[in-house]
Amino acid sequence: MLELAAGSGRITLAVLPFVRSVTAVDNSAELLSILQEELAKPERVKNAAKVDAVLADILRLELTDQFDAVILGTTSLCLFDADQRRSLLGDIQRWLLPGGELLISLRTPELGGSDFYVHEVSPQLAIEESFDVTAGTFTSKLVERNDAGERVAEYSVTTHLLTEAEFRAELGAAGFAVAAAFDVGPRNRADAIGNYKLFRAHASAAGAGIKEGHTHG
Numbered sequence: 728m729l730e731l732a733a734g735s736g737r738i739t740l741a742v743l744p745f746v747r748s749v750t751a752v753d754n755s756a757e758l759l760s761i762l763q764e765e766l767a768k769p770e771r772v773k774n775a776a777k778v779d780a781v782l783a784d785i786l787r788l789e790l791t792d793q794f795d796a797v798i799l800g801t802t803s804l805c806l807f808d809a810d811q812r813r814s815l816l817g818d819i820q821r822w823l824l825p826g827g828e829l830l831i832s833l834r835t836p837e838l839g840g841s842d843f844y845v846h847e848v849s850p851q852l853a854i855e856e857s858f859d860v861t862a863g864t865f866t867s868k869l870v871e872r873n874d875a876g877e878r879v880a881e882y883s884v885t886t887h888l889l890t891e892a893e894f895r896a897e898l899g900a901a902g903f904a905v906a907a908a909f910d911v912g913p914r915n916r917a918d919a920i921g922n923y924k925l926f927r928a929h930a931s932a933a934g935a936g937i938k939e940g941h942t943h944g
Contacts, residue, residue, distance in 0.1 A: 729796070732803040793827070834865075854868070
């Protein structure tokens with residue numbers, strides 16, 4: 728299995744007991760070090776050898792191996808513009824074995840009503856979310872506050888807006904056939920804007936272009 732934008736391994740660690748191997752790719756050395764720390768824990772060390780952590784930009788990733796499955800979670804595809812998405816989906820086709828599966832998530836803000844929302848996670852933590860239809864962007868900002876309620880730190884990420892129809896069209900243009908789509912509900916908070924979906928798509932036989940290298944589960 729290949730996980731792109733693996734981060735600290737939230738998905739990698741969850742699937743590890745059920746797969747032969749995982750190549751976990753991320754461009755953050757800090758996040759991959761957290762993954763390595765988790766793998767060193769007694770309850771996980773027996774599966775640690777299954778993981779190959781790769782520090783790389785997924786848009787510039789060069790692989791000679793092919794995989795039964797590729798995972799791209801946390802709506803990471805929307806970090807990229809249309810050309811970058813097209814290029815990445817083409818690379819994923821080459822990295823998948825014929826008939827392999829792509830598991831990919833998408834969050835689509837519902838356009839209409841207010842374009843700014845605040846989720847109060849705790850007295851010290853809030854998530855501010857907004858979308859700009861004109862610019863075609865969606866921004867999530869994590870705000871940390873002290874005991875007096877003053878902002879002490881902010882972390883934000885801006886992604887491209889992508890409707891489900893546009894997303895499905897891009898998958899189809901890249902040679903993927905969507906086999907199933909699942910609604911994913913919020914875990915701990917009500918999401919005022921946006922729907923989460925997990926898509927399971929099959930790679931076309933014509934899309935698999937690597938003829939040399941190794942295969943992985």
